[in-house]
Amino acid sequence: MRNKRLFLLPCLISAAAGLAAGLRAAETPRTGSRARFTHRVSLYDESRETIDPKEPSETGPYSPVGTCGKCHDYDAVGNGRHYNAVDPEAPPGRPGEPWILTDKAARTQIPLSYRKWEGTFRPGDAGLSPWEFVQKFGHHMPGGGPGEKLADGDKDPNARWGVSGKLTIDCLTCHNATPEHDQTQWGSLIKQQNYKWAHVAVSGLGVVRGSAMRLPDDFDPEMPEPGSEDLVPEIVYDQSRFDSDGRVLFNVQKKPDPRRCYFCHTVRRADVEPVDDWKTDGDVHLASGMGCSDCHANGISHNIVRGYEGESADLERASLTCRGCHLGDANQGRFGAPRPRHAGLPGLHLDKLSCTACHSGPKPEAQTIPVQTAMAHNLGPSSLHRGNDDPPRIVQPVFIRNADGKIAPHRMMWPAFWGVMTGSGIQPIPPAKVAKAAGSILKVAASEEGGEKKAAGLAKETVDKVLEALAETAGEGTAVYVSGGCVYSAGGKAGGEAKPYAWAMAHDVRPAQQSLGAGGCADCHEKNSAFFHGTVTADASPAADKPASTAMSAFQGVDGELMNCWAPALKLRPVFTAVMLGSLAVMGITVLHNLCLAIAGALKGFETCPFCADESEKE
Amino acid sequence: MFRVLAIAAIIGTAGACVLHLLVFGPPHKDAGGGKPEIRRFSVLERLAHALTLLSFLTLGATGFYAVLSGWPSLTGKLMLYHYYAAPAFAIGAALIVAGWSADAGFKPYDLRWMIQMGGYIWKRDHLPAGRFNAGQKAYFWIVATAGFAVILSGLGRLWPALDPTGQCVLLWVHRLSALFLVAWALAHAYLGTLANPGTIQAIITGRVSEKWAKAHHPLWEKSGKDKETSS
Numbered sequence: 001m002r003n004k005r006l007f008l009l010p011c012l013i014s015a016a017a018g019l020a021a022g023l024r025a026a027e028t029p030r031t032g033s034r035a036r037f038t039h040r041v042s043l044y045d046e047s048r049e050t051i052d053p054k055e056p057s058e059t060g061p062y063s064p065v066g067t068c069g070k071c072h073d074y075d076a077v078g079n080g081r082h083y084n085a086v087d088p089e090a091p092p093g094r095p096g097e098p099w100i101l102t103d104k105a106a107r108t109q110i111p112l113s114y115r116k117w118e119g120t121f122r123p124g125d126a127g128l129s130p131w132e133f134v135q136k137f138g139h140h141m142p143g144g145g146p147g148e149k150l151a152d153g154d155k156d157p158n159a160r161w162g163v164s165g166k167l168t169i170d171c172l173t174c175h176n177a178t179p180e181h182d183q184t185q186w187g188s189l190i191k192q193q194n195y196k197w198a199h200v201a202v203s204g205l206g207v208v209r210g211s212a213m214r215l216p217d218d219f220d221p222e223m224p225e226p227g228s229e230d231l232v233p234e235i236v237y238d239q240s241r242f243d244s245d246g247r248v249l250f251n252v253q254k255k256p257d258p259r260r261c262y263f264c265h266t267v268r269r270a271d272v273e274p275v276d277d278w279k280t281d282g283d284v285h286l287a288s289g290m291g292c293s294d295c296h297a298n299g300i301s302h303n304i305v306r307g308y309e310g311e312s313a314d315l316e317r318a319s320l321t322c323r324g325c326h327l328g329d330a331n332q333g334r335f336g337a338p339r340p341r342h343a344g345l346p347g348l349h350l351d352k353l354s355c356t357a358c359h360s361g362p363k364p365e366a367q368t369i370p371v372q373t374a375m376a377h378n379l380g381p382s383s384l385h386r387g388n389d390d391p392p393r394i395v396q397p398v399f400i401r402n403a404d405g406k407i408a409p410h411r412m413m414w415p416a417f418w419g420v421m422t423g424s425g426i427q428p429i430p431p432a433k434v435a436k437a438a439g440s441i442l443k444v445a446a447s448e449e450g451g452e453k454k455a456a457g458l459a460k461e462t463v464d465k466v467l468e469a470l471a472e473t474a475g476e477g478t479a480v481y482v483s484g485g486c487v488y489s490a491g492g493k494a495g496g497e498a499k500p501y502a503w504a505m506a507h508d509v510r511p512a513q514q515s516l517g518a519g520g521c522a523d524c525h526e527k528n529s530a531f532f533h534g535t536v537t538a539d540a541s542p543a544a545d546k547p548a549s550t551a552m553s554a555f556q557g558v559d560g561e562l563m564n565c566w567a568p569a570l571k572l573r574p575v576f577t578a579v580m581l582g583s584l585a586v587m588g589i590t591v592l593h594n595l596c597l598a599i600a601g602a603l604k605g606f607e608t609c610p611f612c613a614d615e616s617e618k619e
Numbered sequence: 620m621f622r623v624l625a626i627a628a629i630i631g632t633a634g635a636c637v638l639h640l641l642v643f644g645p646p647h648k649d650a651g652g653g654k655p656e657i658r659r660f661s662v663l664e665r666l667a668h669a670l671t672l673l674s675f676l677t678l679g680a681t682g683f684y685a686v687l688s689g690w691p692s693l694t695g696k697l698m699l700y701h702y703y704a705a706p707a708f709a710i711g712a713a714l715i716v717a718g719w720s721a722d723a724g725f726k727p728y729d730l731r732w733m734i735q736m737g738g739y740i741w742k743r744d745h746l747p748a749g750r751f752n753a754g755q756k757a758y759f760w761i762v763a764t765a766g767f768a769v770i771l772s773g774l775g776r777l778w779p780a781l782d783p784t785g786q787c788v789l790l791w792v793h794r795l796s797a798l799f800l801v802a803w804a805l806a807h808a809y810l811g812t813l814a815n816p817g818t819i820q821a822i823i824t825g826r827v828s829e830k831w832a833k834a835h836h837p838l839w840e841k842s843g844k845d846k847e848t849s850s
Contacts, residue, residue, distance in 0.1 A: 327783075341782040347790065348692040350783060558695075565699055573777065576706045580774045583709035587716045587767050591760075594720050 029071055039250035040243070043067055043205070046168075046196070053206075053237035053246060061197045061235050062205055064143075064171045073300055074169070080302020083144035083169060085114040092116045094308050094403065095503050099137045100376045100392045100413065101126050103431035105442055107458060107483070108417045109392035110428055111501045114146065119415075119501040126417075127430025129156030134167055134195075139187030140264045140375045144169035147195065163215045165196025171252075172203045174260050178251040180204030183263045184381040197233045205248065206237035255293040258286055265292075266379050267396075267411075267505075269362075270370040270388040283508040294335060295320050308504065309354070310404055322355035322506075345517060354408035356506045358516040361397045361409045364530035364552070367537065368395035371411065398536050400502060400555040407556055410502040414485055414539045418470055420477035426487065426498075429473055438469035458483070464490050484538040484548060500538070527567040532560055621794050625686050632802040636809035639739065645814050646738040647835065653817070653828025657840070660825045664718055668822050671711030677704035679801050686794070705773050712766045719759060722750040728838070729753035739814070750839040754810070761803055768796035 031037050043051040044067045045060030052058060065074055077083070084090040098111035098120045112128070113120040123133045123146075130150035134141065141147060147167025154161060167190070172181060181203055189198040192211035201208040210233035219228055241248050268277075281287045285295070297320060298304040305311070305320045318324050325337035332339065342350065349358075362369060371394050374380055397409035418434045419426040435442070445462040458466075463481050467490040470479040481488045482498040516523045516531065524531040535549040553560035660668070681697040681704070693701055732746045732753035746752070751759065772793035779786050811818045815835065821827045832840035 343782060344779055346776060346779050347783060347786045348694060351691050352694070562696055562699065569699060569702055576702075577774065577778050579706040580709040580770055580777070583706075583713035584767060584770055584774070586713040587763055587770075590716050590720045591763050591767065594724055597724060 028073065036254075039252050040247050041067065041070075041250065042245075042247050044070060046165075050246075051237075053239060053242045056206070056235045056237055061208075062200045062203075063168065063196070064199055065168050068171045072171075076300050077171070077302045078144050078148070078169060080298065081304040081306070082142050082302065083148075086146050086149050090115070093306060093311065095119065095501075096306075097373060097375060097411070097503050098501065099123075099133075101128065101136065101431070102376070102392045103435075104391055105439065105446065106418065106431035106434040107442065108428075108431045108434070109413065110415055110417045111413065119499060121428060126428045127433070129159060130154045131156045131159035131161065134190065137375070138167060138190035139378055140380070141167070142170055142173040142264070143167050143199075160193055160212070160215075160217060163217070163219050164193040164212050167195040167198070170199050170202065172199070172250075173263075174256040175252045175254070176203055176250070176260070177253040177257060178204060183260075187378065187381060192233075194233050197235060200235050200237070204238065205241055206235050209234045209236065255291050258292045261292040262374075263380050264374050266374040267371050268373075268379065270372045280508070284511045285509055290335060295325075307506065308402075322359075326355075340512065349517075352406060354402060354404075354406040354504075356408050356504070356509075357399060357406070359512075360507060360509050361505050363516060364397060364399060364534045366530050366534055368398055368412070368534065370394065371396050373411075393539055395536065396505060398502060398555060399531055399534075399552050401557065402504060408504050411505050412500045412502040412536065414483070414500045415498055416483040416539060417481075418466065419480050419482060420474045421480045421487065421489070422477040426480060426482060427477075429470060429479075433473060434466070434470065437473060438466040441465045441469060460492075463488055500536075521570045521573075522567075525563070525566045525570050527564050529563075529567075532556070532558065532563040621791075621798075622686055622689060625683060625794075625798055628798050628802045629683075629805065632805045636806060636814075640809070640813055643740060645816060647815060647831075649830075649834075653830040655820060655824060655826035655828055657827050657829060657832050658825055659821045659827045659832075662825065663714070665822060665825055667711050667714035667718060669711075670707055671715055674704045674708035674711055675800070675804065677701070678708055679797070679804070682797060683801065702777075705770075705777070708766075709770050712762070712770065716759075716763045716766070719751070720763075723756045723759040725753070725756055729756065745837055747838055748836045749842075750836060752836065758803060758807055762800065765796045765799045765803075768792055769800060772796065 043053070043062045045051055046063040046066050047060065048066045048070065049059045051062055068074065079087065079090070092115040095117040096113075096115075098113045098117065101108065101110040101112055101123075103109075110126050111120045112123045112126055112133075114123065123130075128136065130146045131154050134147045138147060144167075148169070151159075151161040151166045170186070173183060173186070183202060186198060186202050189195075189201055189208065193213050194201075194208055194211060197208045197212075200206045210231065212233055214231045216225070216228060219225070219231075221232070224232070243249070286292075293304075295307050296304050305317050307321050309318075309321050309323055311321070312318055319328055319332070319334055321328075325332065325334045326340060370388070372379060372388075372390065373394060376392050376394060377386070377390055379386075392413055394411050394413045396411040398412045399407050400410050400412075402408045417428040417431075419428045441462060442458075445458060458481075467479045467481060467488075471490075473479065478489050485498055485500060487498055512518065523529070530552075532551070532553040534552050536552060536555065538548045538550070551560050553563060677700055681701040682693060685693040685697060726749065728747035729752075732748055735741065735746055737752060737754050738746055772789045775781065775789040776786070776793060779789075781789060811822070817828065817831045818835070821831075829840065
């Protein structure tokens, strides 16, 4: 009987959940049309109270949870790719761009991710609570994720979720088509802890005055202390955005404008001035009129297709990879994708290289190119203080192998941090602790070396001094410094190597005429070609006078010298071809000649019996 | 799939040779030895054979090592060796085909050799054979045809003008014709050594004994075209 109950319980729970989902689906209004829906809607706060723009203080601030979530399944969206990093059940997928905890003073750059990407650290490992993580990286987060799902469980005594509110998903970050949407405000609003007010200001629905930072830690919005009410950020809605019924016409688009995506996914070369960007056309797909979300598509689940091979066995999703569209057996030719002939390309290249190796990103150069990314360098807000040398240092394109063994272009960074080495690995020491223990040493070193921006390797003596200062923090472990791919302890190398962290890049896709190999085999197979012999320079390390350089072939696991052997071999290819054609001609003519003789002989017939006649006569 | 086919073909051919040696043995056991006084192959012919042999061994070893190792494609150093050996094989094969075709034409008496299966199953002496016997002629034309296919498909791989599907077809043509050649070459090696003692010296020194010539190529020996004494 007890077993039966145990069996029935999950069944009932499942049935209830299914019923609830069904009801919710049934409640969601549908137009049934492919025409664009006009989003003329009232604004709602988080608790679904209708906002009167003239009396904003009567309700909470405009909330996407209340407004968008009225018709769209907010919970489903919240499990989407942009928001599910904190979900331990969410598949991590191929390693992507990490958040990089950068501290110039502490010479630190640590790749962080809530996903289990090899080579990254969990934010908690670097001493960041969810609150600190959002404060640090919220400028390029679309809300949700740690800003929403980890808020309740945050044990950080300095966290102020009760004051700031949760950083819920800002749907308009992606879907707002109005030019009034100003994403650059997002970062400053987060710095001011105006999480729940941020959606209003960014979307251009109104302005936010004041900062939640001024509110006391124990501020209770339901029962504010006398006097503290005036410190609450104030919203002034733009009345011109509302019609006479108090509704707003949202200029939203299902498929976001690529420029929306670029706010977080911009990558710029750090060795040239951005004014020269007109010299390249960007991604060929965008140039042809496609948008990011054509390939990186999703349904209401917002489980966005990342578009790499092997991401999903689902046919529809797999058809949105390079191969799926251009070479796939089923659903090929989506968006009119041309099928490449790859004439002249020996077949093994398709086995050994990803499509992006030849078609994406900048062509390989003798030295990798330093780049800055929106997420790592807070690109987007205008600044007079942004420099090409600003850390973290990221380089591209590094041609290394994907998990599937194919060579693909990657971006790469070398983790640099102070840490504690124990038997189980190296645990980073949070930069704040480093600053507390050895800030003065690092400051002196920075001033002697020409400033923190230089980001050059610290002198051995400085490293030793800092490690000595950190010895107490290390406890039973050993204080170490990881930099330039090496691990150092006081007095010298601690042994072991610190691998760089790399993530595949797929954009900008170049047209076929500009792909690697369009210029012939020599594009990659000339002697000391950049593809195999281009150097990837690590950040400066204390052990060397100059940063260590590694040929890409070492990362690829190929023999660089062997690749150089192909250079003369391929130069001889025309000669070899001529030789083989000549040989074929000789063999072909000989065979044909003898075939003709045989046919003529057969037509003439045997004049005598081959078994009776004298052998020599027959011959 | 090709891996299985290759293993079956190579082991099958080698096994058939061993079986023949154990069950039937050499048809002309006594033909070996004797003073090598008759010139059978010129220097150029032997050089062409050696060139073909060495390049074929390189191509076969590199290509089938990759196949038998389960590599998806030939790569690395082996690919480089394969690449350089290919034109050498083409030259050698062309020299052999052009040089020996005149003696490789089938004659009416070859039918008897064929029917008697060269005496390899049922012992028969003095089967008619000119400079090349019917089996060698058949092997010659197989090498000429499969060699043409393997070189042409290899050239197609070297200078790929076809799309991936076409290249895949070319690869299969290359693989199958190469496997065909390898299987026949194994049999050729067996017949030139263990099955016919005294034969291998013909392609090394260029000379054979009269006894050997009479036993294996009586018509050629009788005609005495190239007969000359060792002095």
